[in-house]
Amino acid sequence: MQKTFYQKELIIKNTQQRNGANNKKDVEKIQSWLNLFAMQNPNTGTATGIDGDFGPATEKAVINFQKFHNISQNGIVDQKLFSTLSSPLKKAFESPVSGNNLRELIVNTAQNHLKNHPYELVIHNQSNTGPWVRSYMDGHEGTDWFWCMGFVQAIIDQAASIQGKNFKTLMPLTYSCDTVGVTGLQKKLLTRYQTARTNPSIIKPGDIFLIQKTTNDWFHTGIVTAVNGDIIETIEGNTNADGSHNGNAVMNRMRNYKQSKIDFFSIAPLL
Template identity: 65%
Template sequence: MIKDWYKKELSISSLQKRNGSTNRKKDVMKIQSWLNLYSIGNPLSSTATGIDGDFGPATEKAVKNFQKAEGMNQTGTVSHALFAKLCNPLREAFEQPLSGSSFRELVLEVAENHLKNQPYELIIKGQSNSGPWVRSYMDGNDGSPWFWCMGFAQAIVDQAASAIDKRFTGLMPKTYSCDTVGTTGLNKGLLTRYQTLRRQPERIEPGDIFLLQKSRFDWVHTGIITRRIGDIIETIEGNTNNEGSRNGIAVMKRVRNYRKSKIDVFSVAPLA
């Protein structure tokens, strides 16, 4: 895989504990981030806590609450094994063995794997678009300016391409920009404009990438198309929310009406 930053999010340097002599601020922030992410899917767990790199009594109690929720001894310390359990959703999303028999099937399978592991962004030091999921999609970058919808889409395509020993950069350049991918699609004859798609909807295929057009050469959001039903496409998108925002909070499964939105489609046919 080309986009393999996620591996750096799967480990800490040493055991971390309250006022520990081997504590590292970055490692503690990783732990605090995963405790907060766990609380999103388990709201009764009481694991949400500040993300400041200080392993104090609040972080210790949040760790104990996580251990209690998972049926473990409540030590309040984070070993390598415990951290592996905290960040297991990320490992599952990126390393789950795949079974798809075609590239398009693999794209959908990978996207579903990520979705079910609940990728969310966090707010850290006042910055949205932060946390381990965002850094994994954005090659270590995070913070408010780093809209991550294209980083997510390319991570999915990269993972699927790697499963068949291909490189997604043969399809499009590695980028975080919807405009770069849209322009590449035009130059390669792989981007179909929304006007054509409304006349020829059969050109929309599962595994393709949609690009939401703001103006003719300006695209503001992207995601993976999972299927087309009548006037509707179903999608899996990063950095979105219930309103379909291009700067939301999570990976979500959505429906969009391609006849009412300016949705262009980038075909992944060269890898299929």
């Protein structure tokens, strides 16, 4: 795999605890995962501020997390406990994925990420932050770092690597929809929306959709997982229930490609 930054998100440098010699970045990691856990388990009392300060609120949130998992409730986070906290990320990137071909591997990899609930956080008043965003964006985060293409490339990279392939033979490492769109035009891999509307058989699961702003300007992307009539089913990052290009989660969405300017980038050369 080319995109391996996620591995750094699975580790803290030292045991962290209240009144200890703490590392602020590690404490923020812990607080981030406590909040991500709270999103899926809102009654557990693990939501707390993300400020790098291991104070009484963070300690209590850790104790509540330990209580939920029926383990020693000491409020201390060592690497073993942090591995439990960050296990959704490890499962997303490292759980075995099967498929009969690369298209199936891409779809199944995207579905595996989806079920582990990738979600961004707001840290220091900056959206597009947190361990999931940094993992998809190779350490980058913050309001300006839209992460939909980072998610797409992480999925294709992970799936391609199962077959010993390098996704960068298909496209450059980038966080830009425009870069991938232009690459698609240059390599004749991009099907324009006008053609896709009249010949939907061109659209295949595992391909990348790119939503047009103007002819050579695209602002959102994701993975096509199925085509049903006028509808494409997708898994996409940095979106929400409204289909925003700057949402907060990875979601399974339905898009009417015959009513939107959606171009399609074929992954065929990697097959």
